[in-house]
Amino acid sequence: MNMFVDIAFPISSYTIFTYSVPHEFRNQIDIGSRVTAPLGKRRTTGIIIGFPKKPVFSGVIKNITSLVDPYPVLDESLWKLIQWMSTYYFTPIGQVAKTVLPAQLSMKYSPLKKWIVEALPDLKSDNLLSSAPAQKSIVDFLQEIKERIPVTELKQLVSNPMNVCRILEKKGFIHLTAVESIPDITGFTFDPIEKKISFSKSQQSVLDELIPKIQA
Template sequence: MFAELVINIEAALQGTFHYDVPFDLQPALRVGHLVEVEFGRRLAQGIIIAFSEDAPVEETKPIIALIDDEPVVRPWQIALAQWMSAQYLAPLNGCLRQMLPPGLTRWSDITVDVNPYWDGSGRLTELQEKLVALLREKGDMRGRQIQKALPKTDWKTAVTQLTNRQILRKATVLDPPQMRPKAIRTAELIAGPARTRAALLTLGRANKQADILLTLADS
């Protein structure tokens, strides 16, 4: 069983991607679900838009996890995003992102730390020395934290080089969504008709409170 996904990343993507659905996830997954997948060398969010028994490619990666038990988009929203993409020649993932609740989208990042088994041997460039010293002082750090600490440097290349030499350890992480339930304030009229009429007479016509009472009484 395969799932067709729209990958929710910053880069514009026109197409969809097929992923293998692990057996233990098959009963749980539905169209509209948000899942965690490996996209290239990083973790990313994917939105399921369809299922199929076959995939158009020979090799597919498995879905890693279901992020939320409830679908984050409905079939009509998926259809609308597909129409928008075709009508305006816009990236499909960007169109579908407009349908997502605020706080749901999360971009992947990396964590980096010094390999505890490194014996300290080997020559380092000036930037590599700064990076190792920073990690020894701060402990494991996110990529965005390193960017703030070492701005205007090619720290990503330094991380890759030191990871290949097993001096540093690097892992990809994907933060969970930070969605909050939407709170809507409502008002309900609990006074009976007699008390409402008396209150309107007291307030007078040119009064915002009277307008609110009339609106609630008519609803």
């Protein structure tokens, strides 16, 4: 038996597109799941918004091609909010979902990294680096301080420390290590904003459902 889904794409159209679901995805999808599917000549990410028993479209129905996330990105409360925003602001539901959801939601997050450098022990740079003064200055400095430091601190010696350090590592003079750089956000403070806002009954209903989940 065929299984169909209605998908909303982040495009400026109110059209909802119907696709067939291959067997391997049938136990993994739900309303709020993001999938990729052919839209025109390209594959586009959309959100499943329904499971029609019988498609209205009478032409050839294409298959979804992949599942973006291992679980739905929308729960019932957020889905209600998106539906309400789409109706209230006369905006295609796919565009509302794109606005509500974080832009980097499905991409693998990779924290910023900083490079740490240290000199390898028992190496003499006098003869080996006599023709490369920039390299020699870095090795001599690291051997003198005898500790690991960020590569950026070597800018006092050379203008392009990372390039020089990569060369030195290949030659066996130093060791480079990439470590995660956690941003310091302690300096960010914001003055509280106090403003009385009146909501309609439908808006308040959505807020009453969302606030406990945000505070949980």
